[in-house]
Amino acid sequence: MREKILAVIEKNSRIDLKDLAVLLGESEVAVANEIAQMEKEHIICGYHTLIDWEKTGEEKVTALIEVKVTPQRDMGFDKIAERIYQYNEVEAVYLMSGSFDFTIILEGKTMRQVAQFVSEKLSPIDSVLSTSTHFILKKYKDHGTVMAKEDKDERMLISL
Amino acid sequence: MRNPLSETIVKIPPSGIRKFFDIVSEMDDAISLGVGEPDFDTPWHIREEGIYSLEKGRTFYTSNAGLKDLKVEICNYLKRRCNVLYDPDQEVMVTVGGSEAIDVALRAMLDPGDEVLIPQPSYVSYTPCTILAGGVPVIIELEEKDEFRLTPEKLLEKLTPKTKILIMPFPNNPTGAIMEKEDLEKIAEIVTEKDLFVISDEIYCELTYKGEHTTIASLPGMKERTVLINGFSKSYAMTGWRLGYAAAPKDILKQMLKIHQFAIMCAPTTSQYAAISALKNGDEDVQNMRESYNQRRRYLVNALREMGLDCFEPYGAFYVFPSIKKFGMTSDEFATRLLKEEKVAVVPGTAFGDSGEGFLRISYAYSLENLKIALERIRRFVERLEKEMK
Structure with a gap:
């Protein structure tokens, strides 16, 4: 049941508990318990809203920063990641395979703000060897959702 | 001029619910639960x-x-x-x-x-x-x-x-x-x-x-x-x-x-x-679509039963076939009124043969949001009919 619950709420976290139970053919109590348990186990880590900020007129820039580091003695990748992810403006931190070590997704109001973060907060960290900052110009699809999609049903109203 | 047409084809009646179809096609603001095809795009x-x-x-x-x-x-x-x-x-x-x-x-x-x-x-x-x-x-x-x-x-x-x-x-x-x-x-x-x-x-x-x-x-x-x-x-x-x-x-x-x-x-x-x-x-696509239809199937059957419609459990395709016999109307009358009064299009069971009389075909090849809106309207309609009957 867990997987089925997760598959549904990953796409629609606002669904009514009652509706969810009906969709899955389970009792409301069972579904509620399962969700509570998964929240407790941090399988479910939060319920967020996917926003197309471009449409709001709010100025926002998102940057993707590739970071190379040298893990220090007694301080593996996890510790360095921790020093980075504590910053509020950091949206995401991933450890990568390949030619660099971390990908950081950073949100700022302006490019200048992002640049400041890189030069004043990120680069000075001892283990950080180098950074490479890429600005995101347009989001076409995010979290499995196509941003510009028009939901128009082009089928005939009735067909047998 | 001689009759250009074959007697065989002329004798075959057009679909029995032609009139209903004509009304539907004029109502472009109707919500439909009437289609016989998937709502997914081809993978x-x-x-x-x-x-x-x-x-x-x-x-x-x-x-x-x-x-x-x-x-x-x-x-x-x-x-x-x-x-x-x-x-x-x-x-x-x-x-x-x-x-x-x-x-x-x-x-x-x-x-x-x-x-x-x-x-x-x-x-x-x-x-x-x-x-x-x-x-x-x-x-x-x-x-x-x-x-x-x-x-x-x-x-x-x-x-x-x-x-x-x-x-x-x-x-x-x-x-x-x-x-x-x-x-x-x-x-x-x-x-x-x-x-x-x-x-x-x-x-x-x-x-x-x-x-x-x-x-x-x-x-x-x-x-x-x-x-x-x-x-x-x-x-x-x-x-x-x-x-x-x-x-x-x-x-x-x-x-x-x-x-x-x-x-x-x-x-x-x-x-x-x-x-x-x-x-x-495509096996995985099929599996995902099947799971999605199955969820909506449960939702639709449950909602129809909650509003008091008799509905046997359908285990195939993407249709539910509830009975409307208790309202004392033909399928065609029911579907036509539902369309005119609540702007929801469903298909009268009689479109599929005389034994479909007293039933409606409701398709769940629709998003959950769409189903919800349509079901709310059907519920309102059913409640009105029940009042009329009293």
Whole structure:
């Protein structure tokens, strides 16, 4: 049941508990318990809203920063990641395979703000060897959702 | 001037709910639960394969029976999913949708006066195609008390010495009924004993929500008596590609192919290339769509029952077939009022045969949000009817 619950709420976290139970053919109590348990186990880590900020007129820039580091003695990748992810403006931190070590997704109001973060907060960290900052110009699809999609049903109203 | 028309075709009545259709087509602001096709787009890898085939300039006829690679994949699929073995060179042909396969099969097997048993409610083409092929349609009226399954009793009741073919339309449009293995075994026994043939229209076979679908052709002694019809429209959300197929014993298939060759030539080439990818790489897509339909099925059945409509549990296709008998109206009246008063379009059960009277076909090939809005309106309508009745 867990997987089925997760598959549904990953796409629609606002669904009514009652509706969810009906969709899955389970009792409301069972579904509620399962969700509570998964929240407790941090399988479910939060319920967020996917926003197309471009449409709001709010100025926002998102940057993707590739970071190379040298893990220090007694301080593996996890510790360095921790020093980075504590910053509020950091949206995401991933450890990568390949030619660099971390990908950081950073949100700022302006490019200048992002640049400041890189030069004043990120680069000075001892283990950080180098950074490479890429600005995101347009989001076409995010979290499995196509941003510009028009939901128009082009089928005939009735067909047998 | 002489009458230019054939008496046979003129005598075939147009769909019984023409008037209702006309009203629907004028209401562009209506919410519909009336379609008979998936709401999903064709999975991208399939569309991509079609596009690629066009880019490569594969714009020629294929051989009459279809691309060899596609026929091989169809046979692999039938073995994998339906547990029945066919020879891609002699026992399979690719058609323009399942519809063409139905027509061609009937024309290849019927002589004037041969009777064809057609269980109803069912898809609308079996009767006219039988008549056009010179056969005589004999309707078997299925009932809700049997969950709209075909029972041996019902079959025996309509059997005559002239009966040649039994149509098996399961999983069923419009009722959502399925035939499980035990049900099929009883039918197969009679078919063998009475020396009949079966045209099994299994276009909805991937949309089965109780156990695994069983094809009647997989039962002992049945492959040689069965024309198995399937296609890509429902399982892979490919209605507009117009692609289906028939699998049958080679003597039957050979004659079917003759008709197909003269009437159609071959199924669309682009669609055939796309379909190869569907069969090779589409199992997961099918599984995801099935899960999604199944969720909406539970939702719709539950909502209809909550508003007090009798609704047997449908385990196939993407339709629910609730009864509206308690309101003392015909299906057509109910559907017309629902459309006019609440702007929700559903299909009267009578569109699929007289035994559909007193029922509605409601499709769940819609998003949950869409279903919710429509169901709220239906609930309001039902409440109003109940008040009127008091």
